[in-house]
Amino acid sequence: MTTANRYSFRNATLDDLALLKGWQSTPHVREWWDADEPYDADDLADPRVARWIVSFSGQPFAYMQDYTVHGWDDHHFAHLPTGSRGIDQYIGDPERLGLGHGSAFITLRMQAIFDAGAPVIATDPHPKNARAIAVYAKLGFAPSGPPQETQWGVVLPMVAKNVRGA
Template identity: 70%
Template structure:
């Protein structure tokens, strides 16, 4: 990847559910993402979570979501300041992996979340997902403590401050 690329983020709609299911069925996504629970139209109405299709030059290639960390009882990030956001994402198109797109679009979305007032952005990769952890560290995330077993699985809690 050369130069500075701008990614577009548009809200996921019911028309995107088949695309998300296809991406979630990819082995590189299934390894880290719960592909047995595809998104349904009702999921898109949840006001706690903003779900995005990420595109480059009008080509959709990734999924990203950001959410309020205070939207669930006993969430592992509930101790973060009010307004903090959590993020999760995956690149759905295999040929787009390893080209720098992940760190670039995450950085772009982080900038927007910080500009919108989020004091902290948190993420929770699986502790064995070394590639994701390296990307997050590159973007300024630091571990918040040891790995945890949560209702969403085994995680390494990480956060970046504005």
């Protein structure tokens, strides 16, 4: 079994809310993720956002979401081409940090998003989150403007273009 085959994504469900709340309460997630607003049934049903539990060798360890950047009238990525998606994620299990899991599972999800036809994938880490910015740069993202204040906080907008679909 290849390493890529050891990662799996499944839709987050109501049964995962306690797991997500637990992950969001850890210091390494709280530093960059707004854990004061846990998900609820309405969030999970929002058709603009695909929410994923990421597992490695069958063990859940991370959360990822991808969303249509055109789902909100005032979204800071609304200027991107039709079909563009945004991504956010975190590794919930602190024992999985610093081992290359983030780069691996983000790459897999990016491939799936590009294969589905997205021309651009956007992400928006906090400008001081050097670890996330370095991972995104390694995966082909580049800043697409200066840091900016959004309804979700201060972000550094970054984009990766689908070069295979071009």
